[in-house]
Amino acid sequence: MYTGIWYSLDAFMKAGAIARVHGDFDTIDTSDFPDEDTQHGETIRSSLEVGQAETDIYGHQVVYGQAAHQEATEIETFGINQNGQIGIDETRVDVVTNVTDFLCVLGEYAIVESTDDTFAFDLLSRATDTTVEKVEFDINSLIEAHHPEATFWMGGFHNRSGDVDSGDGYGEGDIFEDEDIGDVLWESDKNRIGMRFEFEDQMVKMMVTQSGYAEVYQPSGFSSLEFSRLVNEVLLPHAR
Incomplete structure (x- = not known):
């Protein structure tokens, strides 16, 4: 049985990879998730969950959530037989689930935990019928x-x-x-x-x-909403 995992928004996000939204939307539709595919004979899934929402000082809706994407990878293990010969002992398929938290200002921009988590931008694109594209900074x-x-x-x-x-x-x-x-x-x-x-x-x-990543080290109590405003006011004017 699976139980949902959530987090404290105050401690949640002072760092992340940033994407700009190309298109307008006022909701994140998760009704098509989870979706399924097959890779190396294994069923893999992607999912998007929306959690709490807040309103920032500009009147924009800031939505927090989690995204997950599975990948199946073939792994070969080697062995040595009694005659000393080295060879492939077993080939197995491992399914790994990648999970990231995200912050999304509806119709404006999105942030995920790292540049390795940009799969979440693809899932958000599908859930909003827009293009959510990772930026680079000048x-x-x-x-x-x-x-x-x-x-x-x-x-x-x-x-x-x-x-x-x-x-x-x-x-x-x-x-x-x-x-x-x-x-x-x-x-x-x-x-x-x-x-x-x-x-x-x-x-x-x-x-x-x-490469589009930003991280605040100080002050230690910098909140998610403060980080979101900093991204909007300080960084995005220099994004491409």
Whole structure:
């Protein structure tokens, strides 16, 4: 027998992979779930569950839920017979269930726990008859919009010509002011950035990646709704 698992919304989401919604909807229709398919001879399922909803300060409905998707994988195990010969002992199929929490601002954007959980965006697309597509962030644009008010405590770069083509820099102060690495980071293509800045009268320390993931480290009590507003106001203007 299965019992539903739920969570505290206050502690739920200060990090995640972000998607933009292309289309309008005012409800998430889960009536077609679970759905079933066959993979390697095994039945696999996908499911979407909607939980609590809140209204943010803009009047938008913020819905919390869980998404799950199963995958069947063939696994070969090896053995050694009494003559010392090595060979395939058994081939079996394992079914793994991937689960993620999600937050969705109806008709606007959605957030899942990590960039490995984007299957939830596909399920949300089906449940809303829209396209829910993971974004990428223009890190240079984000930095330019918040420099010099923000302090940048970490930066990652890539695709650089020269002896060092990629790397990361960390510091307590602003890494762009460092004599050794500051200019290298500023002039390079950046794939992630760590920022400290004021948001809604709080000092926020966070990290944002080019691949569409963001995580707030401080303050520790940052709520799901605060994170949602930060995504909307600070990050999405620099999404593509």
